[in-house]
Amino acid sequence: MNDLINELQLKIERLENEINFKNGLISILSHDSKELLGTFLWLTEELEQNTINEEDFFKLLPQVKRDAQKNLQTIQDTIAWLKTQYGEFKIKPVKIMVIDLFHYLEEKYAARLKEKRIKFYFKGDHNAFLTGDRMLLEYVLDKIFNNAVKYSLPGQDIYLQEVTEGGEVVLSIIDSGTGINEKYLPGIYTYGNPVFLGTAGEKGVGLSLKIVKNFISLLNGNIQIISTENKGTTVSLFLRKFIE
Incomplete structure (x- = not known):
């Protein structure tokens, strides 16, 4: 009962x-x-x-x-x-090389990285992979990386880190930018938090992280955000190495 x-x-x-x-x-x-x-x-x-x-x-x-x-x-x-809410949307699991995700972000953000003089590095196994829906995973990483670039100061570094532990792959995007005040972290997925401008005046609506969390649940994964104001943010995705 x-x-x-x-x-x-x-x-x-x-x-x-x-x-x-x-x-x-x-x-x-x-x-x-x-x-x-x-x-x-x-x-x-x-x-x-x-x-x-x-x-x-x-x-x-x-x-x-x-x-x-x-x-x-x-x-x-x-x-x-x-696209995930209507019709017969189903996860399409394919093998995805983590290094390919790194190159996807590196190429898509080449102009902005150059403009802000930000270096982007990969940490982890170049042969690491996982299975997942490419569209959902690329969207999720895109939004997290976009925030990392937005809130990084010129000349700072950003990392995509991969750690495989048994049947789980942990992907983390790590920046040393402006960070988030700890009082805002508990409500980061709600609509009550203020929306902050990026270090170059970039604007947003605070919507992307809410959709990111929704997509991570569709991938049967979890998300963790650790941030310290003026020291940076680490966003980690905990994903199954194999999904059906």
């Missing part, structure tokens, strides 16, 4: 988390879309009515561009999540 009650409680908790996640997602999409479109509409109307000159208009465009980039990222994250 107790086992049945515990199982029901877990199902209720899971459903509540899903509802909160979806409500938060809708709120972010609604707020960001209104903010971006409202600002752009105001600018064009001011220009049409000659209440703002072209010089001031063009001065405001970089801000509009940053808002548009943030909005686009939200939409892309949402689409990635929606």
Whole structure:
């Protein structure tokens, strides 16, 4: 009887988390879309009515561009999540070499790494591998690495570390950037935490880590975040070496 009650409680908790996640997602999409479109509409109307000159208009465009980039990222994250929620989505386990994941991040972020003069290194066995859904795993690492770059200062290093222990592979992205104040860590997957600018003014909506946690659960893995303000952050993924 107790086992049945515990199982029901877990199902209720899971459903509540899903509802909160979806409500938060809708709120972010609604707020960001209104903010971006409202600002752009105001600018064009001011220009049409000659209440703002072209010089001031063009001065405001970089801000509009940053808002548009943030909005686009939200939409892309949402689409990635929606793909796992509708239709017959199933995990597609394939053999993935960990070093290939390193090269994927290295190539995708080459321009940003160069811009910030950040060095990216691999630590671990170059022959290490795991089985998993490539789309989910690349998305997860992409978002974690994006945060590592965003909150690293120019000239700092970032590492992708691999440790295989029996049937588990631990992938960690380690940076020595701005870190997170410990008071914010307990609520990092909720919608109550503030959203911080990156060291080069990069903007975000705080959505990616929430989807990351969702995707890690689909991979039957776990995530751990250890961070110290002004010292850096280590995000570790605990994944099964083989999944079916």
